[in-house]
Amino acid sequence: MARPTSVRIVEVGPRDGLQNEPGFVPVAAKVALIDALAGAGLKVIESGSFVSPKWVPQMADTAEVLAQIDRREGVRYPVLTPNLKGLELAIASGVEEVAVFAAASEAFSARNINCTIAESLTRFAPVLDLARAQGIAVRGYVSCVLGCPYQGEVPVAKVVEVSQALVAMGCYEVSLGDTIGVGTPDKAKAMARAVADHIGVQRTALHFHDTYGQAIANVLACLDLGIATVDAAVAGLGGCPYAKGASGNLATEDLVYMLDGLGVETGVDLDRLAAAGRAITAALGRSPASKVAQALAAKAG
């Protein structure tokens, strides 16, 4: 496959990003962020999570956020739903897409969601069934695809197996998460190729964290496979929960800058995107963790 001519960016800042920020963000700021991201041209904006507020207090206001955003034609606002209760709340909020998540590492699954990978997939079956019955699209996330904070190496075969299981259960797409950002380009490409060979390149998405500064290079390497869906978080929102003080998500600004330079269409206006990142990081009391955002601010200042 050749490099795609356009890339669909899945903006995960309002969920994956804010969930891992220490600061409290009021509903109004989340709504403003999501609306600004849609205004910048993003077509998929992960907007919250219907999980227990005991586990993820930052997402306890997801229903309010969804009620207040200005839903745009052609934009999806998916949310995470780990179980049937979450899905029912999501349905009540009128979402058109939800996401479920599994790990490619048994050690991570045990420590993080207290069950085996197989058990986690079994638990998702009723969620997928109800979503299908309701005409709601389901995205699957696989974490630890290039390494695990507990077990270290993760076999590519396991990533393929979990990805295939998610597709078999009804996920329209699988997002491959380098949760601790340890991947480098050849390994990322080999892993993504193996998955794409089994589930199809059109079902394969990249979710690479920038903990070791490799995310942009890893995306570049995988674009050559024809993969055309990439996750990123505006302003690099969210740190790394497994290494306090380290970087987490790839900054959407830096991704858009590269894709613009490569002539790959994203439909995203970089200046408006950067403005959205400045606003939310100002609310968090910090600077954007995006080199593009820093450079644009430096030029403007």
Next chain:
Amino acid sequence: MARPTSVRIVEVGPRDGLQNEPGFVPVAAKVALIDALAGAGLKVIESGSFVSPKWVPQMADTAEVLAQIDRREGVRYPVLTPNLKGLELAIASGVEEVAVFAAASEAFSARNINCTIAESLTRFAPVLDLARAQGIAVRGYVSCVLGCPYQGEVPVAKVVEVSQALVAMGCYEVSLGDTIGVGTPDKAKAMARAVADHIGVQRTALHFHDTYGQAIANVLACLDLGIATVDAAVAGLGGCPYAKGASGNLATEDLVYMLDGLGVETGVDLDRLAAAGRAITAALGRSPASKVAQALAAKAG
């Protein structure tokens, strides 16, 4: 050409890096940095500059630094020498390699060194002649190879022309500087290919700044050309003098991490390198601008 099996890293932190840091670094800290970098396995460490202290006060102590470092067998400690006077001082300090610098942008040359590109090359001719007579290797830098802060676009043909001129004058290698870090992978690769086609891939080096977060991806793209010399600065020392607050040099730690992952040999010990970066940034009163350094520190903490 295929990707090289090993890369020679030219560590520019003690010169290009510290020159652009606002903080004052005493001779002892510079000497400790250079010795620590050699201890980490770096074989080329740009150690200072014999320019007028009026223009670059941070490098006024280069002779003292060179006198105090623990020179290792097999390690080169080049310095910048813009003119004959600088070269004479470098010779008196016993250096085995010097560097001269030209721009690929007329606007940058005019604003930065107050002469045309052709005039700047003419001025270097006696430097190259004396260096040759003394058996001293000369490296050439070309700045603004992917864009200029004053004129914007820079034609690839101009980069090729200046690179060829430097080689014709006697430079053994030309380092291609994306001074303002605006390049993206395809453009970087096309520019580097054009230069390598004319002066030879073995004479072509990459010096990519990370102002827009693209440096690591740009290096990855150019490795496929067979280019095997890459400049970087430990801890990402040095900001961008053309955009205050923005990033400058690619962090050596992040480069080594990628090359390690790609199975490309560098001879550099990443932990010792990161320790050198922590020490000098502590002396500067800030944290390393390297994601690898931040991740290693977070894991250790």
